[in-house]
Amino acid sequence: MGEIFSGQPSFHLQWHTGYDNLFSIQIQVFIDLKHKKSRIAMKIAILGYGTIGSGVDKIISSQTNQTKTLTVTRLLTRPADVAVDPRATSDIAELLADPDLDAVVETMGGIEPAHTYIMQALNAGLHVVTANKAVVARYLREFSEAAAANQVHFYYEATTGGGIPWLKNLENAARVDDVSSVSGIFNGTSNYILDQMSKTGADFEDALAQAQALGYAEKDPTADVDGIDVANKLRISSAIAYNASPDFALPTIGIRHVTAADIKWADDHDLAIRLIGSSVRDHHRFTAVIAPTLVPKHSLEANCPDNFNLIRLVGDTIGELQFFGQGAGQLPTAHAIIQDLLDIDQNVPHLSRHFNRDLFNDAELMRGTWLWRDAEGWQTLENTTAGEISVRLARDSQASAYRLASEVSIDDDSF
């Protein structure tokens, strides 16, 4: 018995002996028409075998459903770890020269050598999938252009929202709509910290240590607590949403200054604190901000627990769409990487973007009300931009500032 499945750009042959209960031979041959390679399954190298890289290997090696068409044949590790696994090398040139490889998964993190290795892989005609938001936020355009020039794919779903299929759905919305806003909770570690501080009274350092132990935090958790990780994700999301460069000025206020007393004040006023990144676009004007934000206790944001993210887009025909799921952690993030690998294997195209739309960054679009706490006590600051708040915070290291969500108002007898 023989079957032929045609697809684009590969086809797939399968033979069964006909004696399935007693004895069966199945041969699956994938012929990649573009690269003229025949393969039993898509061969993948993982660069960086830490929390996420080993999670990708774990899911693929469990060989369920369609992941049977994927196989991890090479690993890039530190020299000290090479002997641990026969697939491992610490020599990137030797790994990229492997003629059998089809794709590279980059999960080392950081800017260099990740940037160089991704470019080398793309220029070697390999597809690349990465979870590394820091390098994508900086080099998105360069990577996309190199992928197009080499007729391979560069996919990065896992960079933003962990396991949430966010970028894919944002791209889907942008195929039809003019997207006018992306916003939400983009960082699992900071959400975990704020949630633990509020629910259990844990102090900041203890909650951060728990998030690190659970594999949510970056190697250097400064990026999580100071809003830099959210900035990377908001840059990537905004670039896709508005087809603009991710390289824009972005006032970034993190959660380092949030105290147990601030959380209690919010709680006493039926509010919660969440780290929220937002960008808005109005025709050719656009702006973005990241800040701890006061939201009503009954809101979806306030009830976003643990390492979960809640991300939202607004499009002109779809209106508001929200996405909720685990924004950090080994298996959810590895799942997103594997979805990208399967899209490549099955030739599912992603939205093509050039990131070249000219937008004017106008902070006036996000003038609003802030709650300010310093040695003198609490006060509200009306009609203020995030840039103005950042300047005040730089002058007073003991102060903290909270943006008010649009549905929140605070009257003077609250103080």
Ligand SMILES: NC(=O)C1=CN([C@@H]2O[C@H](COP(=O)(O)OP(=O)(O)OC[C@H]3O[C@@H](n4cnc5c(N)ncnc54)[C@H](OP(=O)(O)O)[C@@H]3O)[C@@H](O)[C@H]2O)C=CC1
């Ligand atoms: N953890 C999470 O929940 C999420 C992480 N990400 C992103 O995924 C990426 C990986 O994160 P994560 O797995 O948590 O980080 P880890 O630190 O756990 O893993 C990174 C691994 O790569 C290794 N590595 C780094 N540089 C090299 C190199 N030059 N050669 C060989 N190995 C190298 C590290 O070794 P060593 O320890 O010796 O430096 C480490 O084993 C990051 O970009 C992160 O931002 C994205 C979404 C969620």
Ligand SMILES: N[C@@H](CC=O)C(=O)O
């Ligand atoms: N450190 C990040 C990991 C996922 O992107 C986070 O906590 O969200």
